Amino acid sequence: MARTDYVTTTRALDRGHPMLRLYEKAKRLGIWNPSDIDLSQDRRDWETLAEPEKDLIWRLCALFQAGEEAVTLDILPLIQVIAAEGRLEEEMFLTTFLYEEAKHTDFFMRFLDEAVGAPRDLARYHSDSYRALFYHALPETMQALSADASAAAQARAATTYNMVVEGVLAETGYHAFLSALERNHLMPGFCRGIALLKRDESRHIAYGIYLLSRLLAAQPELWTVIEVRMNELLPYAMGVIGDAFSAYDPVPFGLTYSDFVEYASDQFQKRMDRLEKARTVSLAEVDHLTRQSVEADDY
DSSP: OOOSOOGGGTTOOOTTOHHHHHHHHHHHHSOOOGGGSOOHHHHHHHTTSOHHHHHHHHHHHHHHHHHHHHHHHHTHHHHHHHHHTTOHHHHHHHHHHHHHHHHHHHHHHHHIIIIIOOOSOGGGGOOHHHHIIIIIIHHHHHHGGGTOOSHHHHHHHHIIIIIIIIIIIIHHHHHHHIIIIITTTOOHHHHHHHHHHHHHHHHHHHHHHHHHHHHHHHOTTHHHHHHHHHHHHHHHHHHHHHHHHHTOSSOGGGOOHHHHHHHHHHHHHHHHHHHHHHTTSOHHHHHHHHHHHHHHTOO
16 A cells, blocks of 8 residues: 655654653663573572472473463564554554564573573473463454454454453563572572563553553443453463462472462552543543653553
8 A cells, every 4th residue: 555644754753652752761671682691500500499390490481481472473463553553653662562572582492491401392381271372362362453453453452462461471470480589599690581571571561551541542432342351361361370380289489379369460450440540531641641650660
């Protein structure tokens, strides 16, 4: 399709746009190289772990490794939709989003290859709940955008990707890694990488909340679409957490199931509370609130 104009030679970039503010943060904070992280102490620490502890690390990495690959692959249809709508400021931020997801895939693969010597059959750790989310719901919902770019389809996609996969599962997974390792002064290189990933992902979740908020500000009835999708997927997300804990007795590193259920629930509720506000405010107010959260690092 031919173009009739370009943003940068007509209206120009909106430097106050909340997603351009987030883009500025991504340029400043997102440029780190997994290959620069020193894993020498991690390799030494690995040799001191008991077999159940090693197995739990492999299990969590298996969930993240495929998960990071999935979100790298599955973000592309959303980027195409945003580009087709001419939302240049959002698309500019999404270029960093895709780059960072690829970098996270690289990080976990390097850790598995160089620090812990993981077996190649890591897919055996993918439970039915995990497969329901990452093998079916995520790719199917994101790929559906190629044929249906409606607001409802975008709301389902962002709910699946940002609210459930990133906002519930990834956030809870980071909490698990840091609780197991950082608290016990183990694997400092890996913990450093997880902290950097977590910072990247906070920006990704901020984008998802913004996207859903502006959709809701324009069409408050989309709340039903979001609620239905959350109700469909939350049992699988909580199932992934439950599956990981039920595999061990006792659970390595002193981790407790109730702590992680509470953590996941708190992360979910915090984001849902923000979306509820978007049902009753204007798009200008959504932009204002998002800019405030970006400046405060409060995602």
